[in-house]
Amino acid sequence: MEDVTGKSLECQKIMDGKVTNGNGREKVIPSCCLKAKTSDPELEAQCHSTVVSGWFSEFQSGSDKACKKLYFNNPMWPGEAHALEVENILFKGKSEYQEVMVFESASYGKVLVLDGIVQLTEKDECAYQEMIAHLPLCSIPSPKSVLVVGGGDGGVLREISRHDSVEHIDICEIDQMVIDVSKKCFPQLAVGFEDPRVHLHVGDAVEFLRNGKQGKYDAIIVDSSDPVGPAQELVEMPFFRMIAQALRPGGVLCNMAESMWLHTHLIQDMISICRQTFKDVHYAWTSVPTYPSGVIGFLLCSTEGPKVDFSNPVNPIENVGHPKSKRELKFYNSEMHSAAFALPSFLKREVQALNDAPASGKNGCISS
Amino acid sequence: MEDVTGKSLECQKIMDGKVTNGNGREKVIPSCCLKAKTSDPELEAQCHSTVVSGWFSEFQSGSDKACKKLYFNNPMWPGEAHALEVENILFKGKSEYQEVMVFESASYGKVLVLDGIVQLTEKDECAYQEMIAHLPLCSIPSPKSVLVVGGGDGGVLREISRHDSVEHIDICEIDQMVIDVSKKCFPQLAVGFEDPRVHLHVGDAVEFLRNGKQGKYDAIIVDSSDPVGPAQELVEMPFFRMIAQALRPGGVLCNMAESMWLHTHLIQDMISICRQTFKDVHYAWTSVPTYPSGVIGFLLCSTEGPKVDFSNPVNPIENVGHPKSKRELKFYNSEMHSAAFALPSFLKREVQALNDAPASGKNGCISS
Numbered sequence: 202m203e204d205v206t207g208k209s210l211e212c213q214k215i216m217d218g219k220v221t222n223g224n225g226r227e228k229v230i231p232s233c234c235l236k237a238k239t240s241d242p243e244l245e246a247q248c249h250s251t252v253v254s255g256w257f258s259e260f261q262s263g264s265d266k267a268c269k270k271l272y273f274n275n276p277m278w279p280g281e282a283h284a285l286e287v288e289n290i291l292f293k294g295k296s297e298y299q300e301v302m303v304f305e306s307a308s309y310g311k312v313l314v315l316d317g318i319v320q321l322t323e324k325d326e327c328a329y330q331e332m333i334a335h336l337p338l339c340s341i342p343s344p345k346s347v348l349v350v351g352g353g354d355g356g357v358l359r360e361i362s363r364h365d366s367v368e369h370i371d372i373c374e375i376d377q378m379v380i381d382v383s384k385k386c387f388p389q390l391a392v393g394f395e396d397p398r399v400h401l402h403v404g405d406a407v408e409f410l411r412n413g414k415q416g417k418y419d420a421i422i423v424d425s426s427d428p429v430g431p432a433q434e435l436v437e438m439p440f441f442r443m444i445a446q447a448l449r450p451g452g453v454l455c456n457m458a459e460s461m462w463l464h465t466h467l468i469q470d471m472i473s474i475c476r477q478t479f480k481d482v483h484y485a486w487t488s489v490p491t492y493p494s495g496v497i498g499f500l501l502c503s504t505e506g507p508k509v510d511f512s513n514p515v516n517p518i519e520n521v522g523h524p525k526s527k528r529e530l531k532f533y534n535s536e537m538h539s540a541a542f543a544l545p546s547f548l549k550r551e552v553q554a555l556n557d558a559p560a561s562g563k564n565g566c567i568s569s
Numbered sequence: 570m571e572d573v574t575g576k577s578l579e580c581q582k583i584m585d586g587k588v589t590n591g592n593g594r595e596k597v598i599p600s601c602c603l604k605a606k607t608s609d610p611e612l613e614a615q616c617h618s619t620v621v622s623g624w625f626s627e628f629q630s631g632s633d634k635a636c637k638k639l640y641f642n643n644p645m646w647p648g649e650a651h652a653l654e655v656e657n658i659l660f661k662g663k664s665e666y667q668e669v670m671v672f673e674s675a676s677y678g679k680v681l682v683l684d685g686i687v688q689l690t691e692k693d694e695c696a697y698q699e700m701i702a703h704l705p706l707c708s709i710p711s712p713k714s715v716l717v718v719g720g721g722d723g724g725v726l727r728e729i730s731r732h733d734s735v736e737h738i739d740i741c742e743i744d745q746m747v748i749d750v751s752k753k754c755f756p757q758l759a760v761g762f763e764d765p766r767v768h769l770h771v772g773d774a775v776e777f778l779r780n781g782k783q784g785k786y787d788a789i790i791v792d793s794s795d796p797v798g799p800a801q802e803l804v805e806m807p808f809f810r811m812i813a814q815a816l817r818p819g820g821v822l823c824n825m826a827e828s829m830w831l832h833t834h835l836i837q838d839m840i841s842i843c844r845q846t847f848k849d850v851h852y853a854w855t856s857v858p859t860y861p862s863g864v865i866g867f868l869l870c871s872t873e874g875p876k877v878d879f880s881n882p883v884n885p886i887e888n889v890g891h892p893k894s895k896r897e898l899k900f901y902n903s904e905m906h907s908a909a910f911a912l913p914s915f916l917k918r919e920v921q922a923l924n925d926a927p928a929s930g931k932n933g934c935i936s937s
Binding site for chain 2: 258272274279280281282283284285286306307308309324325327328462486488489490494495496529530531532533534536537539540541542543544545546547549
């Protein structure tokens with residue numbers, strides 16, 4: 202697209218990276234996106250600023266030393282960071298899988314950081330948790346059986362619990378430490394674990410799905426961290442195939458899917474993979490201030506079977522039952538649900554281009 | 570609303586400030602919001618972190634000194650900042666009104682900074698400029714006469730120019746330096762000044778309106794900086810009254826209106842003022858990564874006269890004419906237009922509360 206700077210709406214497309222995709226073909230991709238496919242997260246982490254752990258810095262305004270403030274800088278993508286003022290570090294630990302930290306921020310409440318990347322803050326977690334749960338669950342009638350991949354903070358479970366029709370919730374989280382820390386520091390998220398319909402499985406999601414029953418779930422929600430380290434496999438074709446097999450006909454997947462401002466081609470990659478696996482593929486997005494570029498995206502996919510109209514919720518949240526926790530929805534509502542599928546023109550064109558290109562597998566169609 | 574932290578969805582409501590509103594009544598407001606009403610911006614700037622000028626900081630990842638990077642930290646609201654990596658400072662100057670700076674960032678293109686606050690970046694300006702222009706202009710049939718208050722970078726003019734029905738565009742910008750710097754550093758925005766329908770007035774908008782003709786404009790767009798310093802008057806009642814008088818019956822105002830995540834009560838204040846002045850008042854929002862919390866809001870108001878349905882564009886952008894610059898819309902489209910009026914539940918409730926409270930003037934109604 203015409204652009205004076207060449208920098209506006211695309212990531213740093215310096216095509217200096219190569220990767221072999223699932224079909225054995227080599228593909229040239231920007232090096233900044235190798236991080237999503239690297240087989241050596243440690244090496245990538247050392248040489249790529251986007252996965253440099255967040256750093257602490259001090260700022261003193263004026264000559265008054267009492268005005269010195271400590272900030273945690275959350276690295277985002279090349280060339281930017283979001284700094285949150287730190288009041289207190291509450292927890293620092295290292296699990297088998299990642300470094301875990303919790304700090305009290307000046308204006309966003311408590312903050313959960315995994316491997317130096319902010320995962321959630323008390324102030325804006327409502328946007329992410331409510332949207333990732335209700336976008337899929339309000340799109341199908343009476344969901345009964347739900348799987349959550351990741352989500353060890355419990356927030357998605359809290360949201361699923363609003364749905365009286367749900368009878369069984371499996372959650373597969375790889376890192377026990379995340380669960381423990383959430384129960385200790387984020388009780389308003391970890392309350393999700395208290396629902397008697399929840400069955401917790403601590404372990405690898407790929408293994409869990411491999412051993413699981415086919416066609417079991419009405420909905421699967423993939424609430425993962427960025428696709429480096431423990432979540433690396435969760436953006437690859439084999440995983441999406443397992444997801445599709447674990448869903449019933451007309452079942453739905455909702456997957457965390459990056460920022461439309463920063464990595465449209467990562468999104469295109471995920472859409473391409475999903476088109477080969479699912480009947481319908483949609484992209485939605487919402488505002489989450491503490492995520493890179495202030496937004497997060499979601500891929501909504503449905504399997505062959507009864508058609509799912511994702512953008513017009515057939516199971517509106519107002520009808521799903523009395524909230525057991527009596528916690529009001531802070532963010533999600535039916536208008537926000539439909540609005541989430543409206544895409545800015547730059548993304549709409551890129552999604553349309555995928556629609557026009559032949560799919561190499563199933564004849565999936567992406568709606569925008 | 571129920572909230573464990575008490576910090577989640579509201580600004581730092583330490584009610585330690587008092588202000589006299591337009592009716593002579595004293596009102597208690599959080600001190601952080603005094604900045605919007607202060608009569609002494611300098612004093613406020615010194616003691617409040619939200620209007621501390623952005624600061625430069627260095628970050629060195631690892632032991633390799635070649636990896637040292639310079640960041641500009643854009644202060645947002647209490648306790649956070651957004652850091653952009655600086656490649657080059659292109660301009661630094663001081664006008665009669667404010668400090669003006671332009672730098673080349675690593676990943677957002679060139680950045681315009683006024684009084685230490687980021688105003689626009691090349692990467693994401695499209696979202697703001699396109700929405701603030703087309704939300705009002707696509708809501709009314711064949712707008713002919715348009716006024717822009719502020720907007721000295723030219724971006725809003727560029728967008729208005731797409732509308733073939735428009736015959737006359739007045740722009741009133743207080744600071745000639747902003748115009749000059751934009752023409753030099755942001756040609757893809759300043760191109761807006763080249764349209765022959767544009768009539769530039771350098772000066773104070775309140776004076777301009779005071780001396781102007783009543784009922785002249787179909788639409789007025791207020792593209793201001795934050796309401797401290799030169800833009801301070803632009804959030805006060807007398808200004809909105811002048812705007813209403815300058816609009817024809819059924820004319821529309823679109824005003825930049827803060828972040829829904831950070832200052833819902835500032836938004837409530839603006840809505841309350843507008844309810845007393847306009848027939849209908851609506852709030853919309855969109856994603857702009859480099860603005861505080863990654864969003865910006867817009868107040869859309871219409872005067873007594875033919876009803877305006879803001880959320881369903883009667884003058885869709887696809888029909889407004891051949892873009893003279895042949896620059897594709899990067900962000901705005903009719904779906905994004907309608908979607909912008911979907912409000913998160915926390916804001917919807919606060920707007921509804923305003924609807925339920927009696928207006929002290931006109932019986933305006935806010936739609937959400």
